[in-house]
Amino acid sequence: MNLSKILFLAIIIGISFSLYGCKTNIATEETTSSTNEGAETTDTTEPEELIIDIPDYEHGKILRKDTALLTLEVENIGNVKYSARTKVYQLINDDIVRKSINDLYIGMENAFFYFNEENSEKVDYILIDGPIIHNRVRVRLNHNLSIAGDSDRYHESLQFKADTSLTITDTLHTFETTIDSGKLMNVELSDQKIIVKVDNETVATSDHRLIFTQESGHIYVNSIQRAYGIPYYRGRLEVTIKDQQLMLINDVNLEQYLMSVVPSEMPSYFGSEALQAQSVAARTYAIRDLEKATYERDGYHVDDSVSSQVYNNSIPDTNISIAVNKTKGLVMNYNDTLIDAKYFSTSSGCTANATDVWFDGTGSSDNRTNEYLQSVCQVSDRQNNTVDFNIDDETSMLAFYKMISLNTPDIGSLFHRWKVTLPQEELTATLSANLPLRYDVSPGKILTKVGDSFQSVSIPDDIGLVENISVVERGSGGIVKAIEIKTDVHTFRVYSEYNVRFIIRNINLKLAKNNDLNYTGSRNNFSILPSGYFAIEQDGSTLTFYGGGFGHGAGMSQYGAKGLASQGHNYDYILKFYYSGITIKDLYKNQSIEQRKDGEKLYTTLYDYLSQ
Numbered sequence: 001m002n003l004s005k006i007l008f009l010a011i012i013i014g015i016s017f018s019l020y021g022c023k024t025n026i027a028t029e030e031t032t033s034s035t036n037e038g039a040e041t042t043d044t045t046e047p048e049e050l051i052i053d054i055p056d057y058e059h060g061k062i063l064r065k066d067t068a069l070l071t072l073e074v075e076n077i078g079n080v081k082y083s084a085r086t087k088v089y090q091l092i093n094d095d096i097v098r099k100s101i102n103d104l105y106i107g108m109e110n111a112f113f114y115f116n117e118e119n120s121e122k123v124d125y126i127l128i129d130g131p132i133i134h135n136r137v138r139v140r141l142n143h144n145l146s147i148a149g150d151s152d153r154y155h156e157s158l159q160f161k162a163d164t165s166l167t168i169t170d171t172l173h174t175f176e177t178t179i180d181s182g183k184l185m186n187v188e189l190s191d192q193k194i195i196v197k198v199d200n201e202t203v204a205t206s207d208h209r210l211i212f213t214q215e216s217g218h219i220y221v222n223s224i225q226r227a228y229g230i231p232y233y234r235g236r237l238e239v240t241i242k243d244q245q246l247m248l249i250n251d252v253n254l255e256q257y258l259m260s261v262v263p264s265e266m267p268s269y270f271g272s273e274a275l276q277a278q279s280v281a282a283r284t285y286a287i288r289d290l291e292k293a294t295y296e297r298d299g300y301h302v303d304d305s306v307s308s309q310v311y312n313n314s315i316p317d318t319n320i321s322i323a324v325n326k327t328k329g330l331v332m333n334y335n336d337t338l339i340d341a342k343y344f345s346t347s348s349g350c351t352a353n354a355t356d357v358w359f360d361g362t363g364s365s366d367n368r369t370n371e372y373l374q375s376v377c378q379v380s381d382r383q384n385n386t387v388d389f390n391i392d393d394e395t396s397m398l399a400f401y402k403m404i405s406l407n408t409p410d411i412g413s414l415f416h417r418w419k420v421t422l423p424q425e426e427l428t429a430t431l432s433a434n435l436p437l438r439y440d441v442s443p444g445k446i447l448t449k450v451g452d453s454f455q456s457v458s459i460p461d462d463i464g465l466v467e468n469i470s471v472v473e474r475g476s477g478g479i480v481k482a483i484e485i486k487t488d489v490h491t492f493r494v495y496s497e498y499n500v501r502f503i504i505r506n507i508n509l510k511l512a513k514n515n516d517l518n519y520t521g522s523r524n525n526f527s528i529l530p531s532g533y534f535a536i537e538q539d540g541s542t543l544t545f546y547g548g549g550f551g552h553g554a555g556m557s558q559y560g561a562k563g564l565a566s567q568g569h570n571y572d573y574i575l576k577f578y579y580s581g582i583t584i585k586d587l588y589k590n591q592s593i594e595q596r597k598d599g600e601k602l603y604t605t606l607y608d609y610l611s612q
Contacts, residue, residue, distance in 0.1 A: 194208075353554070408563070
């Protein structure tokens with residue numbers, strides 16, 4: 001861009017202004033004229049033209065942010081280098097507010113970058129034009145999804161097809177190729193270049209990123225499968241290189257994203273109020289992930305698996321659309337801060353405190369805010385008498401988890417009660433395979449008894465023959481926090497419900513709804529223990545786990561939301577039942593502030609502000 005200049009008139013008498021972190025004094029000549037001695041003196045100072053040099057600037061979407069290398073990847077620009085001296089401001093109406101690099105989010109489209117005159121790759125000023133609105137989500141699309149979250153993240157190759165024409169370009173928009181609707185695009189990685197072929201002819205290449213955009217309609221990804229078949233996506237797709245493979249990102253409007261999250265997380269038949277509760281929880285969860293910016297270095301906010309929220313694994317219907325639209329923009333706050341809106345499938349009748357699910361080492365909190373993620377219980381017998389249990393008494397817990405005929409909000413879930421019986425040989429086999437794997441991931445929570453103490457040491461190749469497993473610590477609502485495993489050679493302790501569930505895998509479950517008299521359902525070769533709510537009964541060398549619920553157990557139970565809705569409660573009641581002390585606010589309220597979208601005028605506004 002050629003250097004632009006703006007002229008304006010200012011009467012300046014020894015004023016100073018600050019720009020680029022420097023203070024510059026500007027002085028003007030003063031001339032006067034007199035008539036006769038003693039006559040009135042007239043100031044004839046002439047207005048002086050002051051020239052503001054507008055530095056080179058660009059405007060574009062932030063695609064990636066690397067705080068280690070102090071670099072932003074920006075569409076239309078490329079890599080932008082910043083430093084500790086780079087200043088960030090935000091313009092809201094006519095007010096300038098000082099911000100920081102931390103306020104720049106990937107996906108942001110309303111930032112202007114003003115470059116250093118001597119180094120055109122380095123930016124001196126970044127000006128955010130208008131409010132910071134989280135209205136788009138960047139989703140990494142996995143090759144495969146699994147219930148345990150073990151997903152193939154990246155792709156050897158990809159195939160796309162669109163139901164409208166689309167364009168292909170790169171980060172710098174150095175070219176633009178139009179592909180007709182219905183044409184199959186083959187995307188592959190060759191010699192560290194992304195290559196797109198149509199009818200065996202190369203139509204686009206890049207050594208970094210390709211962007212596939214269509215104005216309306218959908219882009220089908222023929223090379224992957226989801227529950228409903230070949231998935232299709234709104235918004236645009238981006239392909240980049242990661243670990244010698246292709247990484248696929250879907251950049252999509254937040255509300256459209258939710259249209260494909262809600263049906264993937266909750267069935268449409270759960271009813272309007274439960275679906276609205278799920279919509280608010282999912283929106284809150286997504287924006288919280290946007291703000292955490294965990295994956296900003298790789299250019300996305302969330303993935304499409306249970307690691308974030310399951311996305312586009314089911315097709316939305318009218319009920320889903322109504323629920324998302326009715327709650328448009330609504331999110332949950334606690335003390336004016338967005339909450340961590342955890343949710344899960346089914347409770348045992350009780351939920352857990354967050355600090356009993358996620359903690360450091362062998363029990364201390366990992367400082368998660370947990371005031372709103374508190375244990376709640378709603379369990380009664382058929383005569384509506386409250387059912388109690390004692391988390392310090394394993395006999396009491398075993399009796400509780402053996403009870404099938406109960407009243408809880410989670411009515412109808414097959415995972416309300418479950419059991420799994422494991423002979424000694426099977427138990428030894430699964431623990432031998434999975435204890436070392438969990439130790440590699442979480443060594444501070446997988447301990448081996450050495451002398452009189454438990455220590456974090458590598459799991460031996462031969463763990464011995466399992467003789468007994470016992471619960472040694474429970475948390476709120478009955479969730480298991482730690483178990484002890486005794487073999488004929490070693491003794492181990494495993495902490496956190498997640499680790500406990502992931503060392504007992506590929507099991508055959510018996511299942512019961514809470515209006516059943518016995519276990520009427522089954523799931524064979526189930527990936528992990530359904531939940532950390534269980535007690536253990538031993539019969540000789542055989543152990544039976546009696547449990548209830550499915551998922552981590554903190555926050556909103558989705559089947560519980562369905563049950564509360566069937567009792568006549570609305571989504572507001574449901575959310576406040578599971579998330580203590582929260583308020584619900586409109587994310588988009590007072591956010592319709594007009595943007596200037598003019599880099600020169602924005603810079604002039606900033607100049608005026610700094611000159612005051």
